[in-house]
Amino acid sequence: MTDTLTQSTTAEPHCVYAAKDFSSGAHPVWCPGCGDYGVLASLERALAKHGRPPHEVVMVSGIGCSSRLPGYMSTYGFHGVHGRGLAVGTGLKLTRPDLEVIVVGGDGDGYSIGGNHFIHACRRNVDMLYVVMDNRVYGMTKGQPSPTTEPDWDSEIAPGGIGLRPFNPLAVAIASGANYVARGFSGDPNGLADLIVDAIRWPGFAFIEVLSPCVTFRPEQMHWKKMVRPSSLSIEQDRAAATALVLGDDGFSLGVLYRGDRAPVAPPIKPQISVADVEREFALRA
Amino acid sequence: MARTSIAVVFAGSGGSGAMSAGAVLLRAAAHAGYYGLMTQLFGAQVRGGESASLVQVSIDPIESQPDRYDLFVALDWEKVEQFAAEIPLDEASVIIADPQAGTVPAGIAKSKGRVVPVSMSDPAATKLERGVQGRRVNMFAAGLVGALVGLNPSDLQAAAEAVFSDKGADIIAANAKGAAAGIAAAATLTLNARLDPPKPAARWLISGNQAIALGALRGGVRFVGCYPITPATDLVEWLAPHLTALGGRLVLGEDELASVNMTLGAAYGGTPAMTVTAGPGFSLMVETLGLAVAAEVPFVLVDVMRAGPSTGIASKTEQSDVNLAIYGAHGDAPRVVMAPISVADCITTAEYAVYVAESLQTPVIVLSDQALGQATTVIDPSDKRPPPLKRRLNGVAPATPFKRYAIGTDPVTPMPLPGTPGFEWVAEGLTHNEAGLPASGAGAHVAQINKRAKKIARFDPGPYWGETWGEGDTVVLAFGSTIGPAREAARRLAASGHQVRIVALRVLSPVPMEALARALSGARRIIVVEQNHGAQLYHHLIGQKAIPPSAESVARPGPLPFRPSEIASYVV
Ligand SMILES: Cc1ncc(C[n+]2csc(CCOP(=O)(O)OP(=O)(O)O)c2C)c(N)n1
Ligand code: SF4
Ligand SMILES: [Mg+2]
Numbered sequence: 002m003t004d005t006l007t008q009s010t011t012a013e014p015h016c017v018y019a020a021k022d023f024s025s026g027a028h029p030v031w032c033p034g035c036g037d038y039g040v041l042a043s044l045e046r047a048l049a050k051h052g053r054p055p056h057e058v059v060m061v062s063g064i065g066c067s068s069r070l071p072g073y074m075s076t077y078g079f080h081g082v083h084g085r086g087l088a089v090g091t092g093l094k095l096t097r098p099d100l101e102v103i104v105v106g107g108d109g110d111g112y113s114i115g116g117n118h119f120i121h122a123c124r125r126n127v128d129m130l131y132v133v134m135d136n137r138v139y140g141m142t143k144g145q146p147s148p149t150t151e152p153d154w155d156s157e158i159a160p161g162g163i164g165l166r167p168f169n170p171l172a173v174a175i176a177s178g179a180n181y182v183a184r185g186f187s188g189d190p191n192g193l194a195d196l197i198v199d200a201i202r203w204p205g206f207a208f209i210e211v212l213s214p215c216v217t218f219r220p221e222q223m224h225w226k227k228m229v230r231p232s233s234l235s236i237e238q239d240r241a242a243a244t245a246l247v248l249g250d251d252g253f254s255l256g257v258l259y260r261g262d263r264a265p266v267a268p269p270i271k272p273q274i275s276v277a278d279v280e281r282e283f284a285l286r287a
Numbered sequence: 288m289a290r291t292s293i294a295v296v297f298a299g300s301g302g303s304g305a306m307s308a309g310a311v312l313l314r315a316a317a318h319a320g321y322y323g324l325m326t327q328l329f330g331a332q333v334r335g336g337e338s339a340s341l342v343q344v345s346i347d348p349i350e351s352q353p354d355r356y357d358l359f360v361a362l363d364w365e366k367v368e369q370f371a372a373e374i375p376l377d378e379a380s381v382i383i384a385d386p387q388a389g390t391v392p393a394g395i396a397k398s399k400g401r402v403v404p405v406s407m408s409d410p411a412a413t414k415l416e417r418g419v420q421g422r423r424v425n426m427f428a429a430g431l432v433g434a435l436v437g438l439n440p441s442d443l444q445a446a447a448e449a450v451f452s453d454k455g456a457d458i459i460a461a462n463a464k465g466a467a468a469g470i471a472a473a474a475t476l477t478l479n480a481r482l483d484p485p486k487p488a489a490r491w492l493i494s495g496n497q498a499i500a501l502g503a504l505r506g507g508v509r510f511v512g513c514y515p516i517t518p519a520t521d522l523v524e525w526l527a528p529h530l531t532a533l534g535g536r537l538v539l540g541e542d543e544l545a546s547v548n549m550t551l552g553a554a555y556g557g558t559p560a561m562t563v564t565a566g567p568g569f570s571l572m573v574e575t576l577g578l579a580v581a582a583e584v585p586f587v588l589v590d591v592m593r594a595g596p597s598t599g600i601a602s603k604t605e606q607s608d609v610n611l612a613i614y615g616a617h618g619d620a621p622r623v624v625m626a627p628i629s630v631a632d633c634i635t636t637a638e639y640a641v642y643v644a645e646s647l648q649t650p651v652i653v654l655s656d657q658a659l660g661q662a663t664t665v666i667d668p669s670d671k672r673p674p675p676l677k678r679r680l681n682g683v684a685p686a687t688p689f690k691r692y693a694i695g696t697d698p699v700t701p702m703p704l705p706g707t708p709g710f711e712w713v714a715e716g717l718t719h720n721e722a723g724l725p726a727s728g729a730g731a732h733v734a735q736i737n738k739r740a741k742k743i744a745r746f747d748p749g750p751y752w753g754e755t756w757g758e759g760d761t762v763v764l765a766f767g768s769t770i771g772p773a774r775e776a777a778r779r780l781a782a783s784g785h786q787v788r789i790v791a792l793r794v795l796s797p798v799p800m801e802a803l804a805r806a807l808s809g810a811r812r813i814i815v816v817e818q819n820h821g822a823q824l825y826h827h828l829i830g831q832k833a834i835p836p837s838a839e840s841v842a843r844p845g846p847l848p849f850r851p852s853e854i855a856s857y858v859v
Pocket of ligand 3: 108134135136138140147
């Protein structure tokens, strides 16, 4: 991390937590081998390293296999409706800046039904982290193509392929104003945990796209572990250059891809007036 | 002969300043100690379309639009005719117009009202004044009417200054001159417009939308998520700077899906929160309404109803979202629905809504409507406030897992704030067990459905259920902006010897069965009056067996407001 960029104002906390302190112990509904286990483990490790206690963390999500994650953690949580996690997280963080708000979900949740919120969360730059577990499929509804699915991927609902150019979440995030953009891999929980800590501590809206295989509906994604590689793309400040590199990449470069220095939304100001002052505005001369 | 009230219209094309003319008259009259009410009519254009301000001034409180208008002042005649249906005039009406503006259009002339020609443009205006004012004669008109009703020039000038306080000195000076010319011209006319002296008291000038916003602030709302939509936008525009100054925050979401979910996020964090919308936006929010019911997160949803379905008529009133408010959502999703009884009551109802939402951990919908929301009126402010009710945050021991949705005797269970150690819980929209973990068995499903139903069924609004006036055995039952004309109808009927009881429902759902039964006791005839085609409230009340099958329904769509005479003539 370069010293020209400011760190989050949170002081470096003591590392008194272990990963297991962030686990609720509930048994996930996920299929054996699902990439989302790796993301869960990474989040637990990252939060232990970050050092804030579980009760100061809120995991917010939408709907999908991946969105089940909050129930598996010992933190506070909000499992909302499909695609709206970012909006819930935004309202929460704006009114409770003291909390660590992390929004999680899937590619369908975040790029399809919640795509508009994704763009505007990047724009708004509220100081929170958004982790998308991208398996290029709607897992929970049993295998339909999502916005990130390859055009020729054969499925029951779109035999022969959906035929559409995949959505590029990183390019959209950079273009829309996200202050931190990275790609992680669920098969590399240590690397992903480091990214998560870095992203949490970076001011503003941080977005991590995580390649997280769906072993059930996209078994070929098990090969992702051979395709991923560390990124040499990391760019700071220059959005145009970062966008060009992200668009030119094959989608398997891992690491921090872009960091900006936009100031996040400021917390509400201290009250300047009282409700009685407001009421006086309506009073007529007696 | 002096009079106790007068109803005036200022109408003209876009840019003619009809709204400011009305605002100046209303403010001056209010300052002088009169009651008043102003509503607005707009043509279809986004900006610069024709418009009319409808102003009533009276020595008594005004809660209803009038049957007819006494005075119609044409600032010009362009397209004003399109409002003819909404501005009832008759042969006793006086039409003031500048002969230079052309002849009175047929739609207005057919009222047979007496046309009084008045030259409104100031021949002595300097070039600069003309440049600033353009062809506007609105301040002349406001001065003229103000003087005709007997307001003193200083009140009129002060009102003009207040209405244009954000304008430059040139404009303020030109307006003052225009108003002075109008005041002078009044002396040359002999019209029966002079009002009896007012009964001054310490009053407020406020719109229904502002009153809802104020009530919400009183109730502790410090977060608002919203998206612009007529006729709710002016509520949030007024609220935004005040909320910020109070240490709160208003966020303009990217759509209503975002705004309602932001609202829920803020509420989950412990901040009383509200979203404000109208029909189309409300439709988009319905999925999240169900989430708030299931996850038991409180928030207030204000729907300033407009004519629907679909985009309908954005700027005009209707009471047709009753079904959506009470029943809208998939699954069993009981919630509380209430409606303000008057503009003044918007303050009380909104404050009360916040307390009910917070204390029951449930969404509460406030059904206002355009006719209330965009009516600016003089009210007698009341110190009476609903007793504050708070969210139940604690009262149980920490536990792992903490049973946020515990099933016990009290269906309202503690909802610790995130940040509290030892109570970590997940707000869950899936069917869940007591600990909030997803569960798909019958036991958890039925238990949680019953828990939430019990919360709502047990809700007792006490004296806040609604209000009644009068003793007759004929009852007119109404809600929202229909109450005002119903009460006015009852006053008139009483004057001619017919006693009519008015029952005004604040809480529409769950139906306050006992209070309503008491209010209806001894009634021989019950007439439910509402402004929608489907008789939505009537069917709701019949379905709940809150009114007998013999109850009558007067249901018609907007956008025309109910007139007192319309209700009175149905009753007798
Ligand atoms: C409004 C709405 N529409 C559709 C659904 C059905 N649905 C549930 S999950 C899902 C897709 C989830 O895909 P993704 O976000 O990629 O998550 P994954 O299961 O792949 O982790 C859909 C369409 C729903 N729950 N709500
Ligand atoms: S269906 Fe796919 S995404 Fe869902 S749990 Fe199974 S492997 Fe994971
Ligand atoms: Mg997916």
